[in-house]
Amino acid sequence: MSATNNPTPGEARAPGPSVADTLRRDSREVPAPLLEQHYAFLGDEDLPVERYISREFFQREIERLWPNAWQWACREEHLPETGDSYVYDIGPYSVLIARMDDGGVKAFLNVCTHRGTRLIDAQGCAYTPSITCPFHGWSWNLDGSVRNIPGQWDFPHTVGDSHNLAAVRCEVWGGFIFINLNPEAAPLADYLGVMPAHFAQFPLERRRIRAHVQKTLPANWKIAQEAFMEAYHNFETHDSPHGANAQYDVFSKYVSRFIHTIGSYSPTALADYPGDKWRSPPMSEQEMLADLSIEGRSLAAGETARQVAAQAIREQLQAQLGVDIDRCSDSQVLDSIEYHLFPNMFFFPGILIPMVYRFRPNGDDVDSSIFDVLVLEPLPDGAAHPEPPEPTRLGVEQSYTEAPELGWLAPVYDEDTGNLDLQTRGLKTSRKGLSLGNYQEVRIRRVHQTLDEFMDQGKPFR
Amino acid sequence: MSDREFKRVASLADIPRGQTYCITAGDVEILLCHAAEGVFAVANLCTHAAARMSEGKLRGCRILCPLHGAAFDVRSGAVLSRPAREALRSYPVKVEGDDIYIALAE
Known part of the structure; x- marks a missing residue:
């Protein structure tokens, strides 16, 4: 060159x-x-x-990237009702997202605050109206507050919210529930930039x-x-x-x-x-129309494949999806x-x-x-x-x-x-x-x- | 299936799609699950800690335990996630018109 x-x-x-x-x-x-x-x-x-x-x-990405990056975990419709939840795993980290009584969503580290057991093992949709650890039976309310500690007498050091599930930053855009593992992360809006306007x-x-x-x-x-x-x-x-x-x-x-x-x-x-x-x-406009799966329609003078195909799709979606x-x-x-x-x-x-x-x-x-x-x-x-x-x-x-x-x-x-x-x-x-x-x-x-x-x-x- | 004895246990009208319905046969609780793929019947008690699956939730073909989050495939009873390790017992189902029949004996 x-x-x-x-x-x-x-x-x-x-x-x-x-x-x-x-x-x-x-x-x-x-x-x-x-x-x-x-x-x-x-x-x-x-x-x-x-x-x-x-x-x-790769290991440095696990330590520095994924714990600091906003990322969508699921859609709002994955957890439509109170008590519905969703487990999202990224690398070694696991996040539990739950639908609250008031219709909002909260996210938590998917881990027991007693001895660190993963709470819900399966990824995807879950149902956790009173999430309970399978190891010793500690349980939490939907908002992450402690519900019950069996043998509470032995844990006088669990006071206030000391053993609530660890909150994870959680925001919604476009029907997607985003999480960020860094509690001090900048707001999602800073990250999205032009996207809300463009969508x-x-x-x-x-x-x-x-x-x-x-x-x-x-x-x-x-x-x-x-x-x-x-x-x-x-x-x-x-x-x-x-x-x-x-x-x-x-x-x-x-x-x-x-x-x-x-x-x-x-x-x-x-x-x-x-x-x-x-x-x-080069391909003719008529060939391009066929390439767009619009068959049996002859283009008139001045019509383009794009205009005709776009109109056909508009009409098709109107009929199919309303x-x-x-x-x-x-x-x-x-x-x-x-x-x-x-x-x-x-x-x-x-x-x-x-x-x-x-x-x-x-x-x-x-x-x-x-x-x-x-x-x-x-x-x-x-x-x-x-x-x-x-x-x-x-x-x-x-x-x-x-x-x-x-x-x-x-x-x-x-x-x-x-x-x-x-x-x-x-x-x-x-x-x-x-x-x-x-x-x-x-x-x-x-x-x-x-x-x-x-x-x-x-x-x-x- | 033909030599099994099927017993009418519920009406299809009792169980909208996406819902479950618990019946008792003798001292056994059985959960009827109306998924998109059809009606299925599994034991109602989780094989992990005996929580009632009827207090859990049907999502697609998965029944989710409300206590520790175990998931089972209602079509076969197979375990889909820990902490459960054993499948839920599954019962053959026939639907005729509005009537749901299940076969209890092996």
Whole structure:
């Protein structure tokens, strides 16, 4: 590469129409947040391999990252009634979240204040109207206060709230219950930054969990989540022309985004990709409409695949779900709009692509992670949340197609996760660090830079 | 199943979906659980510390003990989480119209 092809690092963009160009042709008014662009060059140094494969690094994340990071544990509808509770595990830590009499929620360390026994062993939904330790039978009220200590005469030193369950910070946004193990953590709002404003038009609390799939992946949690942070891989991994001209934004230390348009791409952005596919000749608008599974509809002069597909989906959802999305822009209906919240959460405000992801370490295994996919469907106005589905749990060797509730997404996730084992094994035989694209992979770099702050300044759990 | 003796124990109308209903057969308490997958019958006393599962909660196909949080799969009685280690006894169920029958003897 000559220097003239590489002016100021981070300034170059894929040739051809940008996401902003596509959004300007929307059939509806595009919400202002989707028109914002927030990119900054964050450096181009390689990321050391050790960040992904070393036990020491992983252990420091356990000590410094996870005890200080806000993270969603469950949805409000997982604990609809007084006494309902939910157990969320992250690394060695376990948190019990309970629904109070007054409708609020509180969170506690899931541990007996007598001799440290884990109280509720199973992850997921529980019911703890009077939580009782299985070892000596100490019990607590829903608010964490001591209910009964058998043989109280021997414990005159349990006074006041000395042996209440240890409170954990807990806040709610978008129907998600977030916890933070650091009692002095800054409020969740500081962390969320632009997200409440950006999700205001389609609040996530007014969505239901249509599907929940939880899969064990054979890779470090960061390797796993980074497979979902850029659309650069779409050409090779998904055999798709979309994504080569995606837009990437970094809003803060904690929040980043990509917008990757569907039903529109830039053939010139594929100029140096292998072969002529989708470039010579490019897909016609009619072919793109078929690619969006809209068959038997001929485009009239001046109509675009995006406008027609978005309208078909609006009408379909209105009929199927009773949800009025007429005012939603083509972009909100169709595109892959993905927000990442540090360290491990993804939220999509879209309609056709309406997921939420979470990537966690699997216990103390450096090379294994748990990937939760929630498909969040809009809930009709006034409708109550139905009981959420039990997660479908898939092992490392299982295919996403064994979770039929994922529909067309299942083979896509198989493609995404098919590279993880190769990358994990590859990194172990690599002397070189990982190189990142200045623009398309900037979100990955942002996560690592924020991670470094936690690794340096995070308050150790103990 | 055909050679077992089924006995009518409840009406489907007694148990909305997602709910449980406790019956007594002799001195045995049995919990009928109406999950999305159908009606199932398991012993009502937790195998861990004999708490009444009828005071717990049915979530999906899991019955949750109110005392120490043990969970069982109502379809088979199998233990899903500690501190329980033994399965709940499970009873064959037949639903005919509005009538729920269970087979008590092996």
